[in-house]
Amino acid sequence: MHLQIVNFNYKNYNLVLNYVLLRKSSRMRLPPGPWPWPVVGNLLQLYQGGKNLHKTLASLAQQYGPIVYLRLGSVHTVVLSSPMMAKEFLKTHDQEFQYRPKPTLAAEILVGNNGVAMSTGGPLSRHLRRICLTELFATKHLQSFESMRTKEINNTINDIHMESEEGKVVDLKSRISSLIINIMTNMMFRKRYFGVDQSKQNEIHCFKEVITKVPHWIGSLIISDYIPSLRWLVRLQGIEASLHALRHKKSQFIQNLIAEHKNVAIEVDQVKESGNENVTKTTKDFVDILLSAPQEDGTGNLSKETIETLVLEMFVGGVETSSVTIEWAMAELIRNPMIMKRAQMELETVVGMNRIIEESDLHKLTYLQAVIKETFRLHPPIPLLVPRSSINKVCGIAEGYDIPPHTKVMVNVWAMGRDPSIWERPFEFYPERFLQQGQEHHHIATEIIDMDENNFKLFPFGSGRRACPGRPLGILVVQIVLARLLHSFHWVLPNHQEPNTLDMSEEFGMSLPRAQQLHLKAYPKLQAHLYR
Numbered sequence: 001m002h003l004q005i006v007n008f009n010y011k012n013y014n015l016v017l018n019y020v021l022l023r024k025s026s027r028m029r030l031p032p033g034p035w036p037w038p039v040v041g042n043l044l045q046l047y048q049g050g051k052n053l054h055k056t057l058a059s060l061a062q063q064y065g066p067i068v069y070l071r072l073g074s075v076h077t078v079v080l081s082s083p084m085m086a087k088e089f090l091k092t093h094d095q096e097f098q099y100r101p102k103p104t105l106a107a108e109i110l111v112g113n114n115g116v117a118m119s120t121g122g123p124l125s126r127h128l129r130r131i132c133l134t135e136l137f138a139t140k141h142l143q144s145f146e147s148m149r150t151k152e153i154n155n156t157i158n159d160i161h162m163e164s165e166e167g168k169v170v171d172l173k174s175r176i177s178s179l180i181i182n183i184m185t186n187m188m189f190r191k192r193y194f195g196v197d198q199s200k201q202n203e204i205h206c207f208k209e210v211i212t213k214v215p216h217w218i219g220s221l222i223i224s225d226y227i228p229s230l231r232w233l234v235r236l237q238g239i240e241a242s243l244h245a246l247r248h249k250k251s252q253f254i255q256n257l258i259a260e261h262k263n264v265a266i267e268v269d270q271v272k273e274s275g276n277e278n279v280t281k282t283t284k285d286f287v288d289i290l291l292s293a294p295q296e297d298g299t300g301n302l303s304k305e306t307i308e309t310l311v312l313e314m315f316v317g318g319v320e321t322s323s324v325t326i327e328w329a330m331a332e333l334i335r336n337p338m339i340m341k342r343a344q345m346e347l348e349t350v351v352g353m354n355r356i357i358e359e360s361d362l363h364k365l366t367y368l369q370a371v372i373k374e375t376f377r378l379h380p381p382i383p384l385l386v387p388r389s390s391i392n393k394v395c396g397i398a399e400g401y402d403i404p405p406h407t408k409v410m411v412n413v414w415a416m417g418r419d420p421s422i423w424e425r426p427f428e429f430y431p432e433r434f435l436q437q438g439q440e441h442h443h444i445a446t447e448i449i450d451m452d453e454n455n456f457k458l459f460p461f462g463s464g465r466r467a468c469p470g471r472p473l474g475i476l477v478v479q480i481v482l483a484r485l486l487h488s489f490h491w492v493l494p495n496h497q498e499p500n501t502l503d504m505s506e507e508f509g510m511s512l513p514r515a516q517q518l519h520l521k522a523y524p525k526l527q528a529h530l531y532r
């Protein structure tokens with residue numbers, strides 16, 4: 001994206017003046033950082049760093065330390081790159097930094113401020129978060145969908161089996177994201193799309209595009225978010241029009257689904273009233289819960305706009321993060337055949353080869369869990385977490401720094417995962433680092449790390465009041481899908497490509513997918529009847 005400075009007006013002079021006064025003010029001790037240019041501040045440094053913002057911020061941290069202050073146009077920004085700093089902001093000062101910054105243009109158009117994830121904060125988002133934690137992601141509620149998840153995974157495994165019999169190459173990312181979309185649409189609306197209704201294929205492919213593009217746009221640096229007077233330039237580049245077109249697609253899809261869902265619910269209720277005992281409503285899906293949930297002040301029900309936003313956040317939060325993690329895990333296992341072999345041997349020993357894996361087996365799969373932790377360390381699906389902010393100025397934080405009000409706080413978990421002062425041999429994919437002594441004979445010190453929100457070495461789900469409410473579902477889906485893929489097939493690169501030549505480049509956005517989708521050949525490991 002080009003950065004063009006064309007409108008250096010009175011407002012911009014004011015901006016520079018404010019900054020100089022801020023820095024000079026004896027009462028404001030900002031964290032260290034590169035000197036900002038007039039108007040654009042440090043934006044040029046970020047644009048010069050290229051597309052990979054997480055890497056540019058990591059190299060700034062190497063230069064200036066684990067807390068870096070940047071002025072991006074008119075936006076105060078702080079980047080944290082150590083467990084100590086993350087703990088200070090997300091635990092010690094969790095209450096002050098429980099807010100999200102003002103939504104960017106992309107977030108405002110695509111998501112809005114009336115959900116959970118992008119909302120600046122306030123009674124509505126706290127109320128929705130409570131519904132997520134106590135109802136949608138409650139253990140019992142998640143367990144009630146187990147047989148559906150098993151059926152969906154069986155279908156995908158069978159499709160891959162058929163492809164393998166025909167000697168085809170599997171497009172893993174595409175297969176996995178279709179599977180996870182089916183799991184999510186089932187949990188949300190009791191409906192599945194991929195592999196069933198040909199007439200709906202266009203619709204769902206269009207929505208799949210929305211789910212992939214939303215995080216990409218939200219992670220992009222759009223100049224008017226930092227220099228508001230350049231909004232006209234963004235309009236001229238057609239960015240606003242593209243965002244509105246995408247918004248239109250997602251609204252149409254979600255609103256149709258909700259309307260369809262309401263009709264089915266009414267039909268079921270009518271049949272029930274007529275006394276037909278055969279019709280019983282099965283487990284409540286997410287939309288059932290949202291349609292009957294009260295507003296935050298206890299009056300009426302949630303608005304249709306709020307439900308639409310929440311549904312989008314669930315899809316964006318749940319689909320891309322989980323499928324990106326599974327794809328990276330498979331790529332790392334392909335590059336490290338001994339580790340793949342060990343993970344498969346664990347499955348053979350714990351589960352055996354005469355049945356398929358069940359969710360109740362997962363807690364026994366210690367090595368698989370270590371593989372997943374190692375994947376989160378090297379490839380955190382949301383490399384800069386979701387930014388936080390505070391409403392008021394916060395004084396004397398970290399090493400005595402002052403943080404201006406409405407500062408955007410980014411946490412570079414990607415940099416932390418590769419920091420040699422935190423991890424031994426940080427660039428090596430080495431799941432054994434997460435095993436207890438005795439579970440593995442190896443020479444480096446081991447440590448048990450539960451990716452929970454109190455562990456600031458590895459916390460891919462964030463921490464504190466805004467930590468990911470979908471964590472139990474995210475972990476469950478990643479574990480069971482990866483386990484089934486490894487248990488059901490031997491995997492190799494097509495065309496006899498050598499494992500160590502696999503391209504591991506990333507494509508930065510709000511999420512961090514592989515730049516090149518992973519294509520693999522699968523060879524069945526189980527007896528034929530277990531694929532039906």
Ligand code: HEM
Pocket residue numbers: 116117118129313314315317318319321322325381382385386387460461462463464465466467468469470471473474475478
């Ligand atoms: C591998 C899977 C996942 C990862 C790595 C992940 C990661 C994250 C992260 C880093 C945050 C920001 C936390 C913070 O600010 O401290 C977040 C927030 C959120 N996630 Fe997830 N997530 C995953 C799965 C899911 C799933 C399955 C859902 C829902 C179906 C979900 C829904 C949300 C929502 C609604 C928020 C916003 C919470 C708030 O702002 O209060 N996530 N997630």
